[in-house]
Amino acid sequence: MKKLLYLLLLLPLGFMASCSDDDDLPSVNVAVTIDNVVSANDQLYIVSGEPLKVQSIAVEGLGGKAAAISGVNYILDHVGMGYTIVVPFGGEINPVYLPVGKHLFTLSFDVLQVDKSIAYAQLSNIVTVVPAAEDLPEGTTPGPVTLKYTLNPKQ
Numbered sequence: 001m002k003k004l005l006y007l008l009l010l011l012p013l014g015f016m017a018s019c020s021d022d023d024d025l026p027s028v029n030v031a032v033t034i035d036n037v038v039s040a041n042d043q044l045y046i047v048s049g050e051p052l053k054v055q056s057i058a059v060e061g062l063g064g065k066a067a068a069i070s071g072v073n074y075i076l077d078h079v080g081m082g083y084t085i086v087v088p089f090g091g092e093i094n095p096v097y098l099p100v101g102k103h104l105f106t107l108s109f110d111v112l113q114v115d116k117s118i119a120y121a122q123l124s125n126i127v128t129v130v131p132a133a134e135d136l137p138e139g140t141t142p143g144p145v146t147l148k149y150t151l152n153p154k155q
Contacts, residue, residue, distance in 0.1 A: 025153040026113035027062040030069075032123065032147045039145040040137040043126040044105070047133050047142060049095050052105065055144065056088035061113050062152065069121075070110040077103050103127045111151060121151055 035053040038045040046052055054074070061067030071085035074093065082091050093105070106124040125147070130136055 024116050025119045026067055026111045026116040027152040028067045028111055028113060029060045029062065030149045030151060031058045032107065033144055035144045036142050037145050038136050038140040038142055040140060043128055045128050045130055045136050046098065048100050048129050048131050051095050052093040052098060052127065054091050056090055057107065065114040067113040070112065073108045075106040075108060098129045100129050100131050123149055
């Protein structure tokens with residue numbers, strides 16, 4: 001009887017060892033639309049006193065498999081500024097937290113795709129806050145900008 005009990009206790013270990021392949025990570029395209037900014041010189045520019053507004057974060061699965069993201073953390077200079085689970089994952093950074101100068105703006109979230117393991121993503125951009133609209137790169141006007149990323153572990 002004890003042998004049967006020991007075998008039953010080992011049964012869950014067999015199920016844990018047979019989990020899916022954790023190296024099969026999602027492949028997706030991510031589009032982040034940010035309003036009130038200028039994109040130039042591989043960074044974003046915003047005028048002092050204006051909020052940084054993320055309008056939406058959209059994901060599209062590659063390889064014909066549906067994909068989604070979970071809640072999104074907004075991080076400015078390594079400090080959490082907010083969290084949302086509401087699609088389209090929009091949010092805003094108050095201008096009080098955006099003094100003139102360079103800042104690291106990061107969006108972090110889990111990436112989910114059919115038949116794939118869950119992955120964690122962080123998308124970071126340098127945001128330069130300028131004192132006035134005249135200090136923006138020449139010939140630019142603040143407005144909506146869509147940043148596109150491809151998250152593919154096989155690249």
